[in-house]
Amino acid sequence: MAETPYVPTRIRALPSWLLGRAAARGHRLVADALAREGMRMMHHAVLSAVAELGPVSQADLGRSLSIDPKDMVMIVNDLVAEELVTRAPDPRDRRKNAVTISPAGTRTLRRTQKLGDAANAELTAALSPAERDQLIDLLTRIAVPGLDDRCS
Amino acid sequence: MAETPYVPTRIRALPSWLLGRAAARGHRLVADALAREGMRMMHHAVLSAVAELGPVSQADLGRSLSIDPKDMVMIVNDLVAEELVTRAPDPRDRRKNAVTISPAGTRTLRRTQKLGDAANAELTAALSPAERDQLIDLLTRIAVPGLDDRCS
DNA sequence: GGTATTCATTGGCTTCCCCAATGTTTTTTG
DNA sequence: CAAAAAACATTGGGGAAGCCAATGAATACC
Numbered sequence: 001m002a003e004t005p006y007v008p009t010r011i012r013a014l015p016s017w018l019l020g021r022a023a024a025r026g027h028r029l030v031a032d033a034l035a036r037e038g039m040r041m042m043h044h045a046v047l048s049a050v051a052e053l054g055p056v057s058q059a060d061l062g063r064s065l066s067i068d069p070k071d072m073v074m075i076v077n078d079l080v081a082e083e084l085v086t087r088a089p090d091p092r093d094r095r096k097n098a099v100t101i102s103p104a105g106t107r108t109l110r111r112t113q114k115l116g117d118a119a120n121a122e123l124t125a126a127l128s129p130a131e132r133d134q135l136i137d138l139l140t141r142i143a144v145p146g147l148d149d150r151c152s
Numbered sequence: 153m154a155e156t157p158y159v160p161t162r163i164r165a166l167p168s169w170l171l172g173r174a175a176a177r178g179h180r181l182v183a184d185a186l187a188r189e190g191m192r193m194m195h196h197a198v199l200s201a202v203a204e205l206g207p208v209s210q211a212d213l214g215r216s217l218s219i220d221p222k223d224m225v226m227i228v229n230d231l232v233a234e235e236l237v238t239r240a241p242d243p244r245d246r247r248k249n250a251v252t253i254s255p256a257g258t259r260t261l262r263r264t265q266k267l268g269d270a271a272n273a274e275l276t277a278a279l280s281p282a283e284r285d286q287l288i289d290l291l292t293r294i295a296v297p298g299l300d301d302r303c304s
Numbered sequence: 305g306g307t308a309t310t311c312a313t314t315g316g317c318t319t320c321c322c323c324a325a326t327g328t329t330t331t332t333t334g
Numbered sequence: 335c336a337a338a339a340a341a342c343a344t345t346g347g348g349g350a351a352g353c354c355a356a357t358g359a360a361t362a363c364c
Contacts, residue, residue: 016272136170209312
């Protein structure tokens, strides 16, 4: 008597439900991997974005990553405390805080990026490379409703 | 100078990140739709599962939907308060609570299911039917790691 | 018959998301 | 040029969801 995990087909077929489950697993895998470096997902995302965008304001970071300003303050607080980034007033616009990655941040990022990539590989292990690309394509078109709303 | 939403490509290409964003949008769409009937996502999922599985224990419901026992208590509490389900001790196993859908629950479910389906249609509006099916297939294979772990 | 397991429940903790208010600085506008 | 409007960082509060631990009652296993 295998007590199979009954699957309510009604719910299970909904993209929103599947997305939630898949996202939960992805979050768990990545978070666990990053935790081995004492890093959390959002912190890693911000660090990666700072590395890519250069000195950037917290507001811009928040818009890029869909992170609430309130949470951004906390995340940057943590990253500054760990000396992975610096937060200095932007001389060109003194409202803004210019967030810049530090050498230690760059070093940490190199490690956490590997961990994140490995976790993502495990997440998509059941997929062929072509399928993985297709998944990324489909998700990209779903994730943001107005990718070209700007041009309309 | 269009202040485009800068997209950190490093992060944006990660399936885990895309899944998170897409799931967030799906959650928002579905939650907003269900809210118009005073229903929340988890409540709707449980109601739907109860309708499909018949009288069922909370533990089984939790396993089916990956809901924590603690949260299940609250959800069933709410559903009972709204008289959408009944919770009675199972005579065959007095540890269990047999959760059963009520006529009112069936009626409400019919409405909330339409709302949920509509929200999912909007979520996948950018996809062709074939692409939507493929997305469901890919997500299904990603969402649960051990679909056949039982046989290992 | 005694040990282990399952079940429902309560409690506490953490993360993420959303809204509101404030003081400072910039931009827009009249 | 001065007043109004907007943007920025910050603080505060609150809701939804997830995760682990502990408890008492009931069942299953040995």
